[in-house]
Amino acid sequence: PSPLMAPQSEDGRKRFMEFPYVSAPHRDLMVDLFSTMESRLGPYLLPCTLPPDVQYYHNQGSTALASLHIRSGLKPSPVLSLSLSLSLYIDFILGSWLHCKLPSGALNITSLSAYLSPSTDAPNFLMELIQSSPTSLVLILDLPPRKDLVLHSEYLQTFYEDTQIDEYRKILEKIPEVRPYSSSSLYIRSVVSPTAILVCIETEPGRTERMEEIVRDHVSAIAKEVLGIWLDRCACGGREMGEADRAHLAKRDRVFKSKTIEIDLGSSLPRLFGQEVATRVLGAMREVFSI
């Protein structure tokens, strides 16, 4: 935690970092990734300013609980530019967990994403783990592109070919329990890169220890590598944009953020948490997202 951090934000961060309902390897992975991101980008981030009842929220019967932690990037200023790297501009980083008791069992979703500002065109970072039972896990891991890859083939080359990021997808797909996963949303399928890892991992009924083994030995290693590529080549890659490019990027980013919230949370939050909580959380998110 940075010395800038308000006490309210520290409480929220602590609760967020507990990931209280997932397996130990799953929790370890999330804590590791978020800590790595914070320790590398911390100097460029503000503390979380979400209201406490958005940093942690639940439904009336407390059968659905969630934590949300968002840290926006420092806005560039002449003073900052002297002391910090000129080209490291972060829109925000977002971590979350969600736990929901359902008749069929428990649903656990943990996610970590990072959005860069239109000062650079480098890809964002996205990871989501959706556990619908102890033996079934969906993994989404990608650096979603911020440009049209068909038109900008040099962008594809730089971030996806030269980084050899597709190798991680291939390694993972060799594990017998791993199958390709197809999102039901065509928009989500459109925003991911051609090297996106979108897989469903299913172990035999009752074999939860095998699931934990896959997360610990395979998913963790790959997620850390992909985050490393993102930190080195995207967040800190130094690709700065001119004014004209920024306007186009800002427009595309806005549509991306707006559609993603709408698809990901627009219908599920009201269903799981009730309309009042959903309105509060979505309103706070839209403010941070500037949409």
Added chain:
Amino acid sequence: PSPLMAPQSEDGRKRFMEFPYVSAPHRDLMVDLFSTMESRLGPYLLPCTLPPDVQYYHNQGSTALASLHIRSGLKPSPVLSLSLSLSLYIDFILGSWLHCKLPSGALNITSLSAYLSPSTDAPNFLMELIQSSPTSLVLILDLPPRKDLVLHSEYLQTFYEDTQIDEYRKILEKIPEVRPYSSSSLYIRSVVSPTAILVCIETEPGRTERMEEIVRDHVSAIAKEVLGIWLDRCACGGREMGEADRAHLAKRDRVFKSKTIEIDLGSSLPRLFGQEVATRVLGAMREVFSI
């Protein structure tokens, strides 16, 4: 064949339509699709003007043979606009087959694609069947988008959600012999839509009659439906673009065509047919492609 067609083009068309090295259901499908496209779009197409030695070509030992048939669209003119639909502008349609004897057996590729002009932003059509053995077939079937789907979500809605085209992918993936196929080219993976059918069909060794059954009973029906959607909603959908949009579309189309030729044929044609034949064929294609 249209009455405009030159004798040279008629010979080339006849040879192209023979699809001499593939199974009967495979040939029937290709002939059906190409005929359907020609009968619907014929009035807007010129005859094939490729030189005879590009319409049909082979390597020195005749172990690799291929046929190529391209018909460009009529260029809009005030006279034509009076008699034909104002908004039906085709860049070109392209059909091909390729047969190659290899130590491991025979490789057969048949393809049909259609490129619309920048007067409309509607998706193109793409189908390719790659048969590397009698029991192994890759099917690529898609309406590749001509706009960035992340930025233009209404385009995604119109051509991919409202048409329910994803249902065909789901039907096909239920067949036990069908698995998802991932192109080794990241660019090819970038150009396809989120509803693209990219599958590998593998039947048990020796079970060629099962492969023919899958092509006849499943692949054919789906390919005809997808072509029908493309003809009704894309080629004849009447989405006309203004000048500003056309310039951007023309630029994106040019990159798309140029990269596709480079990736698809740039290295394989010289390898299979020798440098002299490859140079001749690629040169003729680049001319028709205007790249």
